[in-house]
Structure formats: structure tokens, C-alpha cells
Amino acid sequence: MAPPLQTLPDMSGRFGPYGGRFVPETLMAALHELTCEYEKARQDPAFQKEFQRYLHEYVGRPSLLYFASRLTQEAGGARIFLKREDMNHTGAHKINNCMGQALLARRMGKKRIIAETGAGQHGVATATACALFGLPCRVYMGEEDVRRQKLNVFKMRAMGAEVASVTSGSKTLRDAINEALRDWMATVGETHYILGSVVGPHPFPWMVREFQAVIGEESRQQCLEKTGKLPNAVVACVGGGSNSAGMFFPFINDPGVQLIGVEAGGRSHQPGEHAATLSLGQPGILHGTFSYVLQDADGQTAGVHSISAGLDYPGVGPEHGYWKDQGRVSYTSVNDDAALKAFTLCSRLEGILPALETAHALVEALRLASTMKPEETVLVCFSGRGDKDCHEVARLQGENIE
Amino acid sequence: MNPIDALFAELKKAGRKAFMPFITAGDPDLAATVETICALADAGADLVEIGFPYSDPIADGPVIQASYTRALEKGLKVQDIFLATAQARARLDNKGKALPFVAMVSASILHRFGQAAFYLQAKNSGFSGLIVPDLPAEESANIASALKIQGLHLVQLVTPNTPRERARQIVQASSGFVYCVSVSGITGERDMIPAQLISQLQWLREETRLPLCVGFGVSKPAHAALLRQHVDGVIVGSALVRLLAPDGQRTLIQSLQEIKLLSRGIRSALDLPS
Numbered sequence: 001m002a003p004p005l006q007t008l009p010d011m012s013g014r015f016g017p018y019g020g021r022f023v024p025e026t027l028m029a030a031l032h033e034l035t036c037e038y039e040k041a042r043q044d045p046a047f048q049k050e051f052q053r054y055l056h057e058y059v060g061r062p063s064l065l066y067f068a069s070r071l072t073q074e075a076g077g078a079r080i081f082l083k084r085e086d087m088n089h090t091g092a093h094k095i096n097n098c099m100g101q102a103l104l105a106r107r108m109g110k111k112r113i114i115a116e117t118g119a120g121q122h123g124v125a126t127a128t129a130c131a132l133f134g135l136p137c138r139v140y141m142g143e144e145d146v147r148r149q150k151l152n153v154f155k156m157r158a159m160g161a162e163v164a165s166v167t168s169g170s171k172t173l174r175d176a177i178n179e180a181l182r183d184w185m186a187t188v189g190e191t192h193y194i195l196g197s198v199v200g201p202h203p204f205p206w207m208v209r210e211f212q213a214v215i216g217e218e219s220r221q222q223c224l225e226k227t228g229k230l231p232n233a234v235v236a237c238v239g240g241g242s243n244s245a246g247m248f249f250p251f252i253n254d255p256g257v258q259l260i261g262v263e264a265g266g267r268s269h270q271p272g273e274h275a276a277t278l279s280l281g282q283p284g285i286l287h288g289t290f291s292y293v294l295q296d297a298d299g300q301t302a303g304v305h306s307i308s309a310g311l312d313y314p315g316v317g318p319e320h321g322y323w324k325d326q327g328r329v330s331y332t333s334v335n336d337d338a339a340l341k342a343f344t345l346c347s348r349l350e351g352i353l354p355a356l357e358t359a360h361a362l363v364e365a366l367r368l369a370s371t372m373k374p375e376e377t378v379l380v381c382f383s384g385r386g387d388k389d390c391h392e393v394a395r396l397q398g399e400n401i402e
Numbered sequence: 403m404n405p406i407d408a409l410f411a412e413l414k415k416a417g418r419k420a421f422m423p424f425i426t427a428g429d430p431d432l433a434a435t436v437e438t439i440c441a442l443a444d445a446g447a448d449l450v451e452i453g454f455p456y457s458d459p460i461a462d463g464p465v466i467q468a469s470y471t472r473a474l475e476k477g478l479k480v481q482d483i484f485l486a487t488a489q490a491r492a493r494l495d496n497k498g499k500a501l502p503f504v505a506m507v508s509a510s511i512l513h514r515f516g517q518a519a520f521y522l523q524a525k526n527s528g529f530s531g532l533i534v535p536d537l538p539a540e541e542s543a544n545i546a547s548a549l550k551i552q553g554l555h556l557v558q559l560v561t562p563n564t565p566r567e568r569a570r571q572i573v574q575a576s577s578g579f580v581y582c583v584s585v586s587g588i589t590g591e592r593d594m595i596p597a598q599l600i601s602q603l604q605w606l607r608e609e610t611r612l613p614l615c616v617g618f619g620v621s622k623p624a625h626a627a628l629l630r631q632h633v634d635g636v637i638v639g640s641a642l643v644r645l646l647a648p649d650g651q652r653t654l655i656q657s658l659q660e661i662k663l664l665s666r667g668i669r670s671a672l673d674l675p676s
Contacts, residue, residue, distance in 0.1 A: 012540065022509050022536045024461040025572070026561045026583065168467055174458065181460045188563065285510040286458060288536070298480045299514030300457040 005252045005328060008319065013202020016325065018318035021201040023288040027181070030188040035203040037108050042210065047107065054099045055214060058132065059089050061096075063215075065222035066382075070349040071366065078232065078372035080365055082352075082382040083219045085243065092355065092384030093215060093243045094125035098194055100211035102129035105192035112191045113137045116180040118145055118173035119309030120152025121355075121384060122196030127161035129194075137161040140179040142172035145309065152388065173313055174301060177287050197240025198317030201288035205245075205317050212246025219379055220250050227377055233258040233368055236381035237361040238278065238331065239311035241320045243383040248329060258330075261320065262364045264306030265333035271296075272303040276333040277316040278324050291318040307336035307392070308356035310384070334363040342366070343386060343393060353386030356393070405502040405530045406555055406578040409448055410613045410634060419672045420635030421626075422615060423642050423665060424451040424506065426466060428473035430646060432486040434654050438646065438661060439490040439501075445662040446669030449502045451533065451637065454483060456508040461535040465640040469647060480515050484527040491528030502530040504557065504578070509537045517545065521552045531555030531578045539568075539575045546575060557581050562598055566605060573610035579635065580610060583618045603632045623664075623671035630672050638668060 008015045013035075021031055041047040055061040064084045072080045085093040105113060113135045117123030123139040130137035139161050146153055146165045156163050169175040177200070184193045198205040198212075216234075223231050234251055236244035238261040251257045266274030274280065277292045284293035286301055294302040294314040306312040323329040342359040345366075346352055354362060358381075365380045372378065386393075394401045413420055423442050427435050439450055455470035455478055462470070487503055494501050505524055512520055512534065524532065531554050537545065539558055546556045555578030560569050562585060573580050584599050599616070606614055616629055617637030626636050645652075645660045652660075 020541055021538060022541060023538065024535050024561075025538055025559045025564060026461075028538050028540075028568070029563045029565065168464070169457065169471055178458055178460050182463075185461070282514075284514050285508075285536070287460075290513075293510075295510070295514055297514065299508065299511040300474060301510075 005323070005326065008322070009202065009206050013206065015319045015322035018289070018291050018321040019202055019205060020290050021288060022285045022290065023181070023201045024185060026185040027188065027201070030184065031201055031203070038104060038203055038207050041104055041107055047103065051100055051103055054103070055096065059095050059099060060087065061214065062218045062222070063087050065219060065226060067226070068350055071346065072369065074345065074349060075366045075369035077374065078369040078376040078378045079374065080369050081223065081226070081231065081377060081379050083215060083247070083379060085215060085381060085383050086352070086355070086358070086385035090125050090128050091387065092121050092125070093212060093246065094122045094196060095128065096214055096246070097196065097208050097211040097242060098122070098125040098129040101192070101194040101207070102133050102135065105135065105194070106133055108192065110190060110192040111135070112187065113194055114140065114180050114183050114191055115194045115196060116140045116173065116176040117196065118176065118312060119388060120145065120149040120156070121310060121388065123161070123163070124152050124155050126194050126196070127156040127159040130161060131159040138164055138183070140164050140166050140176040140183070142166045142170070142176050144171045145173065149309070149388070170303065181287070197242040198245045198319060199240045199287055199289060199315055205289065205319055208242055209245040209249055209319060212242050213249050215243065215246040215381060216248060216250035219247065223377070223379060230254055230257050231379035232256070232372065232376040233260060234379045235260045235262060235361050235365040235368065237262045237311060237357045237383060238316060238320060239264070239275065239313050239357065240315070241317035243381050245317055245319055247381040248323070252328060259328065260364060260368065261329055261331040262360045263331060263333040264308055264311035264360060265335035266305045266307070267336055273305050274333065275304040275306045275312050275314065277314060278320060278331040279333045283321065286315040289315070289318050291321040292316050292324070307339055308360065310355065310357040311360065332364060334360045338363045340393065340396060343389070347386070353390070354382065355384035355386050356389045358383045404553060404555055404578065405500055406449065406504070409500065409502055410579065413448065413634070419630050419633060420448040420613070420615065421446055421665065421669050421672055422449045422451060422635050422637045423447050424453060424637060424639035425646065426453040426455060426469040426473060426643055427483040427486065428455060428476065428478040429469040429643070430472070430648055430654070431476070432482055434646065436486050436490045436493070437654065437658060440493055441658045441662055442665055443494055443497070443499045443501050445665035447501065447665060448635070449504060451504045451506050451639070452483070452487060454480060454505060454507040454511055456511055458510070459508065463640060465644050465647070469643045480511060484523045487529065488527035503528050504531045504533055505529050506533045506535065509534050512545070517548055521549055521554060525552045525554060529554065531557055533557045533559070533581060535559065539572045542575055546577070559583055560606065562596070562602065569606060570609050573606065573612060576612060579613040579615050580606065581637070582606065582614055582616045584616050585619050600632055623667035626668045626671040627674060630674070636668070636672065
């Protein structure tokens with residue numbers, strides 16, 4: 001019999017067949033050290049207390065659970081609740097994980113932090129935590145993204161981080177991760193790598209999910225307080241899968257709660273036109289983990305596209321792969337146009353600009369709610385705010401706001 | 403007997419050290435790869451490592467990464483690499499040169515291509531073993547036993563930060579030889595051989611009877627001369643791959659001449675009387 005989902009990963013970092021460590025030997029000692037130190041830290045009440053204190057006093061947790069009455073009205077079915085991760089310091093869920101890993105790095109005596117970033121949200125959150133703890137920080141970012149996300153590059157530099165432009169391979173997030181891993185291999189003694197999602201080799205998928213599980217834990221409690229029951233459905237977007245993993249995990253043992261992950265459907269289902277890894281990919285290896293991957297028949301990683309830079313990744317967390325195979329979470333995809341419409345709809349109806357990542361989840365939540373009864377509830381992980389996407393949305397609408 | 407084992411047995415008897423060049427398949431193209439393999443054989447190579455280009459090679463430095471990117475941009479397929487190596491193997495057989503081939507291939511490619519199909523084709527196109535740089539010993543048991551059925555070796559890597567206890571497990575899981583990484587980090591050329599490496603090689607000798615071969619950062623005859631008394635073979639990668647990279651001026655014939663020159667230099671350094 002398969003072990004219960006809430007007990008995973010196993011000792012070797014496996015979620016069923018997925019996960020593990022497919023990395024050069026040079027990193028094995030560091031991953032082993034990190035796993036041992038994290039295992040100790042998570043059971044240490046002093047570490048947990050300090051983590052909670054920073055989440056409360058610095059990040060601003062608990063984030064609010066908000067009843068979106070006008071979106072509910074628009075859908076015309078179940079009541080829609082938004083878990084407001086956009087209200088966190090730095091405007092997204094990413095900071096939860098960065099605070100946890102920065103505290104862990106400090107506890108391990110690491111003198112230097114590196115990170116990767118795509119659109120820049122994880123880079124900004126990492127730069128923030130490093131400024132707070134006085135740790136030097138180097139963020140790897142694809143050359144293409146550096147050009148497209150000038151504001152986030154400025155924010156990181158303003159907080160003292162060094163932004164390294166990555167010119168190898170695809171010049172995007174994928175190669176930013178490759179470069180960060182290469183840096184880590186050469187500097188492993190003094191450096192900690194704050195990986196931003198539930199991807200990469202063990203212990204990252206497990207550790208990042210645990211740092212993000214505060215989203216689902218709070219939501220569960222807040223739903224019980226506000227509605228007297230658990231939600232009927234929980235919806236979250238999935239790129240690498242950190243906000244969704246953190247949201248879903250505390251509900252994984254509640255069979256009455258339907259869990260839905262929403263991937264980036266992009267322009268079409270043709271290779272290179274989307275980032276719907278679980279929906280359209282196959283099991284394979286990328287960035288040190290065995291999970292679903294978008295790749296060709298030779299195992300070469302495929303190109304990806306999404307209107308949302310945070311979902312634009314050809315892999316996905318191994319735990320999601322297992323949840324998919326076990327049928328515990330269902331995964332669907334939403335295309336660029338629908339996400340763009342939801343961005344505008346949510347802004348106009350609720351006065352809240354969602355990140356384009358979040359807009360993908362909103363599309364599915366609205367669709368699902370419209371098929372449900374008014375006494376039922378849909379919980380949405382509102383993973384981030386849309387400020388960072390305003391330039392891109394304006395550009396797509398033919399406006400110039402430079 | 404696996405040709406890698408035969409090679410090292412013969413070298414040991416002759417008191418010689420192996421020169422093991424690495425090249426990227428398909429850079430600048432597969433015809434050049436075949437020519438390069440034959441040129442290396444002429445210049446005194448004992449074994450050739452052939453890199454299968456991968457889109458996300460985290461263990462490789464800029465020179466090899468760029469060669470992988472160039473090869474893949476031209477649409478290189480795994481299947482075509484096998485056809486080319488089979489051709490090179492046939493030419494070497496005609497000349498009576500054994501020269502084992504070892505494939506350097508990512509776990510990602512093995513998984514997606516299909517392990518059984520990969521091993522069978524590798525065997526049939528002249529390979530004697532595999533190095534899978536992103537497959538640590540813990541994840542390697544199934545692959546190692548599947549390879550054994552085909553009579554292929556799985557070469558494992560030991561790095562400067564591998565503790566002795568762990569190194570013991572790695573060398574037990576390894577076959578053919580042990581790939582000793584000279585520095586923590588990625589492949590590339592460096593100017594010095596770290597002192598720590600020498601002491602690691604000494605204690606590795608106590609843990610295994612497998613040949614110990616050093617790579618990562620070996621680029622000059624001087625490096626080979628320095629290492630020769632401590633190792634059974636040296637692996638030279640980036641320095642050769644660099645000579646094949648298009649620079650807008652060098653022709654393939656010129657590249658091959660430079661490769662032969664460097665190779666003969668390393669060969670002589672390894673053969674110097676100690």
C-alpha cells in the first residue's frame with residue numbers, strides 16, 4: 001500500500017517515483033548537510049518561533065481571507081474567497097520561503113546567498129531577506145528577463161543584491177537555475193542557494209513546501225472561522241508550484257476538498273507555446289529532480305511561453321507529479337487571453353490588481369464557481385499583486401506607460 | 403572483457419598512463435566528430451569520451467555548455483550521434499586501433515530516450531561505458547545493473563568534497579575506472595593542480611583497485627606531467643572543445659592540427675620517464 005500523501009517525501013526525497021537528487025557529486029555533500037540541518041531546524045521550537053515572529057512582524061502574516069462578493073456575483077454560483085498573499089511584504093507568497101531559508105542559512109553559518117529569478121519576484125524576496133539579515137546576495141537572472149523586468153532589477157540592486165545577467169542557453173529562468181547551481185558547486189562551503197520553488201533536488205521540494213504551507217494552514221483555519229466549514233474547492237496557479245503546494249498540502253487529507261492546479265496554457269498546445277507541464281508533459285529529469293517535464297523525444301528541455309513570467313517554467317515540483325498520478329489534485333490549464341481578461345475583471349470588480357499568475361487561477365475559480373451551489377465555497381490562492389505586470393498588460397493593450 | 407578493462411590492464415603492464423580526451427558530439431558537426439576521434443587516435447589517445455549535448459548541463463563550464471548549445475541549435479539528435487560513432491568505430495577497427503569510447507550523457511537523456519534502447523544502441527555503436535554526471539551513486543543502482551547486462555561500464559565520479567566514507571560507496575558502485583574531479587565546481591581549464599587532490603588520490607588507492615583518472619581543469623602537458631605519477635589516466639575536455647569551436651577563421655583541418663599538437667604534447671608528458 002502506498003504511504004499516506006501527508007507523510008511524503010520519504011528519506012530519499014521521493015514522492016512515489018518522483019523527486020530524488022539528480023545532481024553532480026559536487027553538490028551531494030551540500031544537499032546532505034542542508035537536509036540534516038533543516039531536519040533539525042524544523043523540530044527546533046526556537047527556530048520555528050523565530051520564523052513565525054518574522055512572518056508576523058516583517059511579512060505581515062496572517063494574510064487576510066477575503067470574501068470576493070462581486071466576483072462571486074459575476075460567477076453566479078459558489079462563494080469565492082481570496083487568500084491575500086498579495087498583501088505580504090514584497091507583494092507575493094515568495095517571501096514566506098525566503099524568510100525560512102534565510103534564517104536557515106544564518107543558522108548554518110553560511111556567509112553568502114545566491115538565488116535564481118525569472119520575472120524577479122523571488123529575486124526581490126531573496127534580496128529583501130538578505131538585506132534584513134545583512135547577507136551578501138547574488139541573483140541569477142536571464143538576460144531576456146533583465147531587459148523585460150527593469151523595475152525588479154532596480155529593486156534588487158537598491159537592496160544591495162548583485163544581479164547577474166545570464167547569457168547562456170535560453171537566457172531565461174531555466175538557465176538562471178543552471179547558473180545558480182554551477183555557482184553553488186564552486187562555492188558550496190560558504191554559500192546557501194535559496195531556491196524559489198518546490199523544484200530542484202531533495203530537500204528543496206519538501207523544505208519550500210513546508211515554508212509555504214503557512215498559506216494553506218491559515219486558510220484552513222480562516223475558512224472554518226468564516227464559513228464554519230472547509231472549502232469545497234481550492235484553486236491555485238502552478239508554475240514550479242510553490243504557492244499551490246503550500247496551499248494544497250494542509251488540505252491533502254481532507255477528501256471533501258477538491259484541489260485544482262492551474263497551469264499556463266499560453267497561446268496554444270503546440271510545443272514552445274505554453275508552460276502546461278503537468279497537463280502536456282511527461283515524466284523526466286530537470287534541475288536535479290524527477291518529475292513532469294516539457295521536453296523532446298531525446299530529453300532536451302523544450303521552450304516555454306506564458307503571458308505570465310512566473311509560470312513560464314518547463315518543469316514542475318515532484319510532489320505535484322505524484323498528486324496528479326494519485327488523482328488527489330486535478331490540473332488544468334488557462335490560456336493567455338483568458339488570464340488577461342481575468343486581470344481586468346478582478347481589477348474592475350474588486351479593486352484588486354492580480355498578478356498574471358494569479359489571474360490564471362481566477363479564470364478557473366470563476367468557471368468552477370459558476371457550476372456550484374451558492375452554499376458552496378471556492379478558495380483561491382491570490383498569490384501576488386499585479387503591479388509588476390502593469391507594463392506588460394499595457395503593452396498588450398497597446399498603451400505606453402514608460 | 404570490456405575494452406576499458408583491457409586498456410587499463412595493458413597500460414598497467416607497460417607502466418603507462420591513459421590519455422583520455424573529451425569531445426562534444428556534433429560540434430561543429432558529426433562529420434568533424436568522426437574526423438576528430440580518428441585524429442585523437444593518431445595522436446596517442448587511449449580512450450575517447452564523447453559528450454552527448456544536453457540542453458541543461460549543470461556540471462559543465464562555459465566552453466562545453468556553449469558547444470552543447472551550438473550542437474543542439476543545429477538539430478542534433480541522439481540517434482545521429484550513434485550513427486557517427488559507429489562510423490568512427492568502423493574506421494578505427496580497420497586501422498586496428500581499440501580505443502574505447504565512453505559516453506558522457508545526462509540522466510535526462512537516458513530516461514527520455516529509453517534506457518534499454520540507449521544501452522543497446524550505445525553497445526552497437528562502439529561504446530564501452532557511460533559517465534552520467536548528474537546521477538549520484540544513490541540513484542544509480544538500477545542503471546548500473548541494466549548496463550552490466552549489456553557489458554557496459556558505469557563510471558562514477560568522486561569530487562574534492564566527497565567524504566572518504568562516501569567515496570568508498572562510490573568506488574564500489576563504479577566500474578571501468580573512477581573519474582576524480584580535480585576541483586569543486588564545473589569543467590574548465592585551470593592553471594594549477596590542487597595539493598589536496600594528491601592526498602585524496604592516495605587514500606582512494608586504498609579504497610579501490612579501479613584505475614583513477616583525473617579530469618576537470620587538465621588542459622596542458624605540464625598538468626599531465628605533474629599528475630602522471632599519481633594517476634592512471636588524465637581527462638582533457640574544455641581545452642580540446644575550445645579548439646573545435648568556430649572562431650570564424652580556423653578551418654577543420656587547422657583545428658585538427660592544433661588538437662593533434664596538444665594531444666601529442668600531453669601524450670609525451672605522460673610518457674616521460676619518471
